Amino acid sequence: MIVEFFCAPSVNRAFSEETDEELNSLAAEKELLSDGEVSEYRGIIEKVLTTAEARFPDFAADTGTTVNVYLVDNEMIHEMNLSERGVDRPTDVLSFPFLTLREGDGKIDEYDLNPDNGAIMLGEIVVSVEKMKEQAAEYGHGEPRELAFLCCHGFLHLMGYDHEEKKDEEKMFPLTESILEEAGFGL
Numbered sequence: 001m002i003v004e005f006f007c008a009p010s011v012n013r014a015f016s017e018e019t020d021e022e023l024n025s026l027a028a029e030k031e032l033l034s035d036g037e038v039s040e041y042r043g044i045i046e047k048v049l050t051t052a053e054a055r056f057p058d059f060a061a062d063t064g065t066t067v068n069v070y071l072v073d074n075e076m077i078h079e080m081n082l083s084e085r086g087v088d089r090p091t092d093v094l095s096f097p098f099l100t101l102r103e104g105d106g107k108i109d110e111y112d113l114n115p116d117n118g119a120i121m122l123g124e125i126v127v128s129v130e131k132m133k134e135q136a137a138e139y140g141h142g143e144p145r146e147l148a149f150l151c152c153h154g155f156l157h158l159m160g161y162d163h164e165e166k167k168d169e170e171k172m173f174p175l176t177e178s179i180l181e182e183a184g185f186g187l
């Protein structure tokens with residue numbers, strides 16, 4: 001699993017090559033994240049996404065996968081939610097798949113592979129840090145668990161899972177909890 005990590009307000013800037021010191025100072029520009037949170041959150045995200053990817057060994061066995069993760073504020077995710085989904089409010093997580101998959105299955109061709117490393121480019125996950133923090137307090141289970149949940153949820157959407165209908169929800173939510181438990185973020 002390759003996680004390309006981006007942080008608001010500079011969402012056009014990849015952080016994968018930056019040092020933790022540079023990450024912290026850039027994130028602190030907007031005070032979206034405190035010192036230390038960027039590296040902590042990156043570790044949580046990488047752990048849960050790596051654990052989730054392992055649930056699909058036949059899918060990514062040869063080349064692995066790449067996911068872009070954006071940590072943004074409510075204002076930015078609100079704009080994205082409105083422009084992409086027509087929903088005029090902030091949300092906690094959005095997923096933008098690059099592939100058309102159904103529950104971890106689908107056709108992959110050469111255009112779906114990163115030319116630099118051969119990894120399957122799954123898509124993007126956008127998390128509102130503000131919503132994540134609000135929900136962690138509301139649900140009483142802490143920010144690491146909430147961030148892990150949102151990233152896992154987003155990853156499963158990239159893999160073609162949905163929860164619009166009850167039968168789909170009954171597949172997606174237990175899988176989410178199982179992945180979170182294995183990654184150390186269970187309830």
